[in-house]
Amino acid sequence: MTSAIPFPQQADTLITGGHILCMDEDFTDYKNGAIAITDGKISAIGTADQAKSTTANEIIDAQGSVIIPGLINTHCHVAMTLFRGLADDRPLNDFLTTVWAAEAAHLSEETVYAGAALGIGEMLLSGVTHFVDMYSRPACALKAADKMGMSMTTGPAFVGFSRPDTPTWEDKLEAAEKLISSIIHRDDVQIMIMPHSSYTLDHKQLTDLVALAEKYDLRMHTHGAEAPSEMEQVAKMHEGARPIEALARTGTLERNLLIAHAVHLNEEEIALIAQKGATISHCPLSNAKLSSGMADIAALRAAGVTVSLGTDGASSGNDLDMWKAMRHASFLTKSLTGNPSELTAKELLAMATIEGAKALGLEKTTGSIEIGKHADLAMLDMSALHLTPNFDSYSTLAYAAGREDIHRVISKGKTVVKDRKLIADISEEVALVKETAEKIQAA
Numbered sequence: 001m002t003s004a005i006p007f008p009q010q011a012d013t014l015i016t017g018g019h020i021l022c023m024d025e026d027f028t029d030y031k032n033g034a035i036a037i038t039d040g041k042i043s044a045i046g047t048a049d050q051a052k053s054t055t056a057n058e059i060i061d062a063q064g065s066v067i068i069p070g071l072i073n074t075h076c077h078v079a080m081t082l083f084r085g086l087a088d089d090r091p092l093n094d095f096l097t098t099v100w101a102a103e104a105a106h107l108s109e110e111t112v113y114a115g116a117a118l119g120i121g122e123m124l125l126s127g128v129t130h131f132v133d134m135y136s137r138p139a140c141a142l143k144a145a146d147k148m149g150m151s152m153t154t155g156p157a158f159v160g161f162s163r164p165d166t167p168t169w170e171d172k173l174e175a176a177e178k179l180i181s182s183i184i185h186r187d188d189v190q191i192m193i194m195p196h197s198s199y200t201l202d203h204k205q206l207t208d209l210v211a212l213a214e215k216y217d218l219r220m221h222t223h224g225a226e227a228p229s230e231m232e233q234v235a236k237m238h239e240g241a242r243p244i245e246a247l248a249r250t251g252t253l254e255r256n257l258l259i260a261h262a263v264h265l266n267e268e269e270i271a272l273i274a275q276k277g278a279t280i281s282h283c284p285l286s287n288a289k290l291s292s293g294m295a296d297i298a299a300l301r302a303a304g305v306t307v308s309l310g311t312d313g314a315s316s317g318n319d320l321d322m323w324k325a326m327r328h329a330s331f332l333t334k335s336l337t338g339n340p341s342e343l344t345a346k347e348l349l350a351m352a353t354i355e356g357a358k359a360l361g362l363e364k365t366t367g368s369i370e371i372g373k374h375a376d377l378a379m380l381d382m383s384a385l386h387l388t389p390n391f392d393s394y395s396t397l398a399y400a401a402g403r404e405d406i407h408r409v410i411s412k413g414k415t416v417v418k419d420r421k422l423i424a425d426i427s428e429e430v431a432l433v434k435e436t437a438e439k440i441q442a443a
């Protein structure tokens with residue numbers, strides 16, 4: 001409980017009124033609450049009454065709102081908004097072939113930056129304040145995130161194959177070290193080493209990346225056990241191993257690995273993931289759309305594995321809507337287990353917030369509304385017909401709310417969305433995305 005700490009006399013920002021869902025361990029909530037923000041961090045939480053004598057440079061009236069921690073999207077390829085809708089209604093392998101060809105022809109520093117800005121805008125408007133991005137030219141997405149006030153986890157991403165026009169493996173490792181050195185000093189950017197998968201990288205390549213992660217004490221992120229089609233490819237590249245085994249043999253699994261998808265797992269693999277402290281980014285929309293299967297997140301959670309939520313890239317998903325991902329995860333899990341009590345509304349909202357922070361190792365700085373954490377907040381306007389009546393805010397949010405209900409977003413203490421509009425102007429970036437789409441279509 002955090003109510004014992006008094007409100008300061010003066011804060012940078014004071015949010016007052018509204019129903020605060022802290023998403024802390026005790027699921028503390030304040031019906032007519034207040035949050036003080038000082039130097040980008042939460043300096044007090046309590047009732048509006050307790051904050052009565054606090055003055056602030058900015059006072060935000062939150063009456064009629066529910067306030068939650070900013071959502072955390074733990075798996076995304078943000079610039080892939082460029083290819084949204086380009087390769088729908090086909091299996092993963094066909095999808096990848098089409099998209100990889102478009103990437104080879106159309107990716108540049110400018111297009112990746114523009115695609116990232118569009119995706120980050122889409123996410124901020126839906127209440128996301130931190131996302132994990134696995135993509136080429138990571139500095140471009142970071143540039144967009146900085147412009148727009150979004151926090152992110154980034155890092156060098158690797159696929160094994162090289163063409164004559166792409167850098168060699170050694171060049172890629174060297175470029176990765178340069179990138180790491182340029183951002184490792186920042187406390188608002190998390191770096192992970194990101195091998196694409198054990199079906200695009202062999203044993204030596206994965207062990208090289210584990211060594212790189214060890215050198216800089218970094219976590220790792222990869223795709224794993226996504227679709228049945230990868231089993232054969234992984235076995236060929238890793239002497240008969242299944243994906244999780246390949247990640248274990250190379251030491252990847254032990255680097256606080258964040259595994260996207262984790263759909264096709266047996267009991268031993270679930271136990272191994274739990275034992276090694278790896279975490280999961282569950283991407284139910286992407287998995288369903290590509291017919292990859294449905295991750296058994298009930299079994300993973302029962303084994304003690306931290307399960308978070310991701311949207312995957314906008315060319316497989318096809319949008320970056322965490323509210324849809326939440327609902328899909330919940331309904332599929334209830335259907336799969338035959339148990340409507342599996343994954344409650346509270347647990348679901350936790351999966352999109354504090355469990356996301358835990359999956360990334362960021363639970364000390366974000367993911368819940370607690371004193372000392374970054375002020376990463378999303379505010380929902382509860383006046384919509386589809387949110388009325390509201391017997392229980394957790395249920396209303398989990399099962400009825402959507403991104404259209406987010407009216408204000410605060411990231412690192414600064415308002416980044418106000419009255420449902422982005423503060424940052426990204427009209428030029430959006431124009432470039434449209435222009436690129438025209439070129440793709442004309443090709």
Ligand SMILES: [Zn+2]
Nearest residue numbers: 223260312313
């Ligand atoms: Zn992915």
